[in-house]
Amino acid sequence: MGAGHNGLVAACYLARAGLKVMVLERNSYIGGAAVSRKLYEDFTYSNCSYVCSLLRPEIIRALELPKFGLQIIPYEGGCTFMQGGGHLALYDNHDALRREISRHSKRDAESYDRYSRDVMRQCKFIKPLLMRTPPDPTSFKPRDIQELLYLGKHFHALGEQRMYDTLRFWTMSAADFLDEYFESEIVKAHFAGSSIIGTALGPRSPGTAYVLLHHYMGDIDDTVGAWGFARGGMGSISNALGASFQASGGTIRSTAPVAKILVKSGRTTGVQLEDGEEICAPLVISNLDVRRTFLETMSADDLPDEFITQVKNFKIRGSSGKLNIALDALPSFPAIPVGAPCIRGDMHVTDTLEMMERAYDDWKDGRWSRSPYIDMLIPSQIDPTMVPDGKHYMSVFVQYCPYELAEGAWTADKRQAFGNTVINTIAEHSPNFKDLILHAEIRTPWDIENEVGLTEGNIFQGELTMDQLLFNRPIPGFAQYRAPVKGMYMCGSSTHPGGGVMGAPGANAAREVLRDLGKT
Amino acid sequence: MLSQTSVPHFQQPLLKTPFHERARALSQVDSFVAWSGYTTVDVFTTVEQEYFAIRNAATLYDLTPMVKYRIAGIDAIAYLNHLVTRDVTKLKPNRVMYCVWCNDAGHLIDDGTLFRLGSNEYRLCTADRQIDWLLASAIGFEVQITEVTDEIAALALQGPTSYAVLKALGLTDIGKLKPFELDSFLLTGVPVTISRTAFTGDLGYELWVSPDAALGVWDNLMAAGRSRGIRAVGSKALNIARLEAGFISPHVDFISAEHTVRVGTERSPLELGLGWLVDFDKGHFTGRRALLAEKVRGPKRQLVGLEIVGNKPAHNALLYSDVKGRALIGNVTSATWSPTLKRNIALAMIDAPYFSTGISLWAEIYLNRELQWQRRMSRAEVVLRPFYAPQRRRATPPADF
Numbered sequence: 007m008g009a010g011h012n013g014l015v016a017a018c019y020l021a022r023a024g025l026k027v028m029v030l031e032r033n034s035y036i037g038g039a040a041v042s043r044k045l046y047e048d049f050t051y052s053n054c055s056y057v058c059s060l061l062r063p064e065i066i067r068a069l070e071l072p073k074f075g076l077q078i079i080p081y082e083g084g085c086t087f088m089q090g091g092g093h094l095a096l097y098d099n100h101d102a103l104r105r106e107i108s109r110h111s112k113r114d115a116e117s118y119d120r121y122s123r124d125v126m127r128q129c130k131f132i133k134p135l136l137m138r139t140p141p142d143p144t145s146f147k148p149r150d151i152q153e154l155l156y157l158g159k160h161f162h163a164l165g166e167q168r169m170y171d172t173l174r175f176w177t178m179s180a181a182d183f184l185d186e187y188f189e190s191e192i193v194k195a196h197f198a199g200s201s202i203i204g205t206a207l208g209p210r211s212p213g214t215a216y217v218l219l220h221h222y223m224g225d226i227d228d229t230v231g232a233w234g235f236a237r238g239g240m241g242s243i244s245n246a247l248g249a250s251f252q253a254s255g256g257t258i259r260s261t262a263p264v265a266k267i268l269v270k271s272g273r274t275t276g277v278q279l280e281d282g283e284e285i286c287a288p289l290v291i292s293n294l295d296v297r298r299t300f301l302e303t304m305s306a307d308d309l310p311d312e313f314i315t316q317v318k319n320f321k322i323r324g325s326s327g328k329l330n331i332a333l334d335a336l337p338s339f340p341a342i343p344v345g346a347p348c349i350r351g352d353m354h355v356t357d358t359l360e361m362m363e364r365a366y367d368d369w370k371d372g373r374w375s376r377s378p379y380i381d382m383l384i385p386s387q388i389d390p391t392m393v394p395d396g397k398h399y400m401s402v403f404v405q406y407c408p409y410e411l412a413e414g415a416w417t418a419d420k421r422q423a424f425g426n427t428v429i430n431t432i433a434e435h436s437p438n439f440k441d442l443i444l445h446a447e448i449r450t451p452w453d454i455e456n457e458v459g460l461t462e463g464n465i466f467q468g469e470l471t472m473d474q475l476l477f478n479r480p481i482p483g484f485a486q487y488r489a490p491v492k493g494m495y496m497c498g499s500s501t502h503p504g505g506g507v508m509g510a511p512g513a514n515a516a517r518e519v520l521r522d523l524g525k526t
Numbered sequence: 527m528l529s530q531t532s533v534p535h536f537q538q539p540l541l542k543t544p545f546h547e548r549a550r551a552l553s554q555v556d557s558f559v560a561w562s563g564y565t566t567v568d569v570f571t572t573v574e575q576e577y578f579a580i581r582n583a584a585t586l587y588d589l590t591p592m593v594k595y596r597i598a599g600i601d602a603i604a605y606l607n608h609l610v611t612r613d614v615t616k617l618k619p620n621r622v623m624y625c626v627w628c629n630d631a632g633h634l635i636d637d638g639t640l641f642r643l644g645s646n647e648y649r650l651c652t653a654d655r656q657i658d659w660l661l662a663s664a665i666g667f668e669v670q671i672t673e674v675t676d677e678i679a680a681l682a683l684q685g686p687t688s689y690a691v692l693k694a695l696g697l698t699d700i701g702k703l704k705p706f707e708l709d710s711f712l713l714t715g716v717p718v719t720i721s722r723t724a725f726t727g728d729l730g731y732e733l734w735v736s737p738d739a740a741l742g743v744w745d746n747l748m749a750a751g752r753s754r755g756i757r758a759v760g761s762k763a764l765n766i767a768r769l770e771a772g773f774i775s776p777h778v779d780f781i782s783a784e785h786t787v788r789v790g791t792e793r794s795p796l797e798l799g800l801g802w803l804v805d806f807d808k809g810h811f812t813g814r815r816a817l818l819a820e821k822v823r824g825p826k827r828q829l830v831g832l833e834i835v836g837n838k839p840a841h842n843a844l845l846y847s848d849v850k851g852r853a854l855i856g857n858v859t860s861a862t863w864s865p866t867l868k869r870n871i872a873l874a875m876i877d878a879p880y881f882s883t884g885i886s887l888w889a890e891i892y893l894n895r896e897l898q899w900q901r902r903m904s905r906a907e908v909v910l911r912p913f914y915a916p917q918r919r920r921a922t923p924p925a926d927f
Contacts, residue, residue, distance in 0.1 A: 095536065101563045102539035104655070112673070117658040119785060126787045165789040167631075346536050 010038025013293030014247035015512030021254035032263030042241025046445035059224030076246035084351030095348035206323035208366030324409030324451025324462030372412025466505030544740035576763035583755025589680035599669035632816030633783035633792035679740035684730030701923030727771020772911030
């Protein structure tokens with residue numbers, strides 16, 4: 007159910023294990039939030055997710071995705087523009103980076119090494135846990151005890167100081183975390199960006215330091231924390247998965263929205279589509295988020311009451327918007343020196359934590375941020391496949407934008423006003439930007455929910471806070487991908503280890519299915 | 527200040543030292559490497575010719591990228607004594623001290639040389655930039671710490687004829703300078719600070735001048751040294767000399783605890799065989815408690831000198847206690863064939879109890895026989911460092927050659 011990347015990953019593994027698998031997708035195209043679409047002339051957009059780092063290399067290998075056209079290309083650097091002109095850029099070359107940061111703070115330029123070291127240490131701890139099923143700490147099953155021992159041993163191997171650090175980093179705010187390393191506001195603001203992306207929390211909210219780490223857990227060709235573009239847009243990930251799946255004998259049915267998961271005496275028997283068609287299957291695996299899976303495609307009669315309450319309480323708040331913009335030419339950014347490669351990376355305009363926190367305040371008040379945090383990239387500088395020659399495509403991720411406005415429902419005018427806020431924000435740093443806009447797709451959390459199916463448009467299928475991680479994700483007691491109905495499983499980012507186009511939830515879920523079938 | 531081109535740092539990350547123009551002109555093989563943010567030479571002509579100039583004549587080596595800090599203030603002594611493991615109160619003005627500093631866990635942050643320039647003024651020369659650590663350690667001390675790397679051009683004049691070269695330039699008093707002593711001189715009218723310090727384990731000096739005067743000093747030394755066989759050397763030749771002298775090199779023989787990601791890869795001064803730099807009687811210093819506990823317990827591993835049978839340098843070799851290679855007990859960190867000693871030497875980190883002098887073990891060496899690789903187990907013996915320590919390095923006044 008759902009041809010998002012995790013659904014496709016799970017389907018691929020199951021098809022390769024010899025199961026007869028059908029993927030049902032409600033849209034006319036596959037990919038969910040990892041999708042590339044042409045909405046204007048010959049411009050390809052990465053409509054939702056837009057960069058790639060976390061997609062596990064073991065999945066890329068096992069499912070032979072390069073054979074089916076997948077290519078991940080790393081980009082260098084990124085930068086933050088300052089309000090009064092000036093900028094901070096990141097460079098791959100260590101000496102260039104040190105000299106760049108020392109323009110803002112000599113000490114920060116050197117404490118950056120300590121910061122990288124500590125982030126690396128934590129990532130080394132978390133990484134092996136991504137492709138493992140979380141143990142149930144309340145269970146006495148040999149497998150859970152074995153996994154708990156593994157976790158304990160792995161944790162202990164961190165060494166004394168880092169064990170303390172892990173618990174601190176998983177619970178503290180990004181602002182507190184960054185304060186331990188840096189003195190310069192611009193440096194802190196630049197690194198804090200990844201602590202709020204997709205998260206309905208501000209940089210001063212406890213728990214955001216983990217979100218920051220979550221964005222570092224990936225790697226491209228062993229460069230930890232590196233991000234890149236999927237050649238042809240993020241949809242090429244889903245398309246490669248789809249092709250791999252079909253090559254293993256799987257079937258994809260698009261424009262086939264599931265209305266209901268059918269359950270008979272505590273066991274699933276298949277699904278019913280919106281047009282009434284029933285598809286019988288002994289196993290149903292849902293790529294939808296837990297809220298949508300259990301509250302909207304299942305009958306409450308088929309589920310335990312407390313479970314339903316917990317699903318209702320699952321935090322999955324909409325906080326992000328997205329603009330996809332077709333540009334007539336590459337916009338100018340006067341703050342960036344000519345020739346600096348940083349404009350080929352992620353660009354930002356929030357230069358203090360204060361400004362970031364104020365942007366969050368707007369969200370709490372039920373309006374989009376008047377000075378939003380944006381994560382802006384122009385992938386067409388690197389990827390030659392996305393636009394006609396000489397033109398450019400800009401992806402603008404926007405934090406914060408509420409799912410529901412305090413003043414009432416989203417309308418076309420309000421969506422446009424939100425888009426204008428973002429466009430004006432960018433124009434402050436790029437004088438010719440507005441003149442170059444050929445087309446803009448503006449997506450609010452409400453749009454993302456309605457087009458992609460993510461509840462409230464939450465990009466992670468649920469907040470990545472400690473109360474919803476590991477054996478508590480998505481629901482305590484149900485972290486091992488099995489739903490409370492026999493034959494039914496969850497494989498979306500609502501499950502461990504969470505979102506970010508990682509594919510790990512899909513792979514883990516498939517492993518549990520095969521385990522129950524005695525096929526491992 | 528250094529004369530730098532206007533090329534921005536994202537296009538040319540490495541700076542040029544004040545001696546760069548001369549180095550560029552003398553470089554025959556165009557082999558430059560990055561060192562602490564500067565571009566420097568690793569080979570000018572051939573490693574062998576450069577090495578023998580270090581041991582036979584006189585050499586110039588551009589030391590400018592060595593990171594330098596000015597540490598001054600009324601609490602400078604107290605601060606430094608708190609920072610490093612040696613007793614800084616014993617360092618008299620115009621003297622130099624080799625020292626190390628650790629974190630609370632007794633793991634090495636870095637090693638370096640400390641110059642006492644005045645009663646409350648010091649210069650600390652280090653391998654890595656570490657203003658973050660130095661400032662964090664300064665809480666509660668009245669002390670000013672400033673990086674002055676690009677304000678001072680530094681040049682090593684090393685080799686048995688180095689004294690004669692300086693004398694030829696009219697520095698008659700240079701003969702009085704003892705090892706680890708420094709003084710101010712006028713070198714053809716230019717003020718120069720000269721310390722009798724060396725990374726070669728041989729007779730040698732280090733010259734510290736204003737960047738504007740750098741090229742003049744270089745030219746005068748080259749001219750005065752012509753009949754004494756002077757030549758510029760790169761880091762590869764120097765590396766052979768420092769290994770013969772038994773000196774450790776950061777990033778090679780140890781990694782700063784500020785940079786290690788994995789548990790157990792940090793190193794303590796005791797493990798590096800630098801226990802003689804740790805003064806437990808001087809009062810509190812950072813890492814004291816941990817180092818004391820380690821001293822009582824005995825180090826788990828130690829860096830030692832190795833002599834290996836055969837003539838193939840044991841680069842990165844794994845070390846075993848048995849010829850079959852079943853019991854891994856350590857690895858080589860630096861290795862070279864010693865052209866002076868005609869011995870195959872190495873520094874190696876070895877687990878207890880195999881690091882005692884005289885113990886024999888086995889090194890796994892891979893030999894490239896015209897692209898046909900072979901594995902060889904070579905017998906190795908733990909030997910005392912330094913491998914090479916000529917008397918002339920200490921003679922005061924030094925000999926002419």
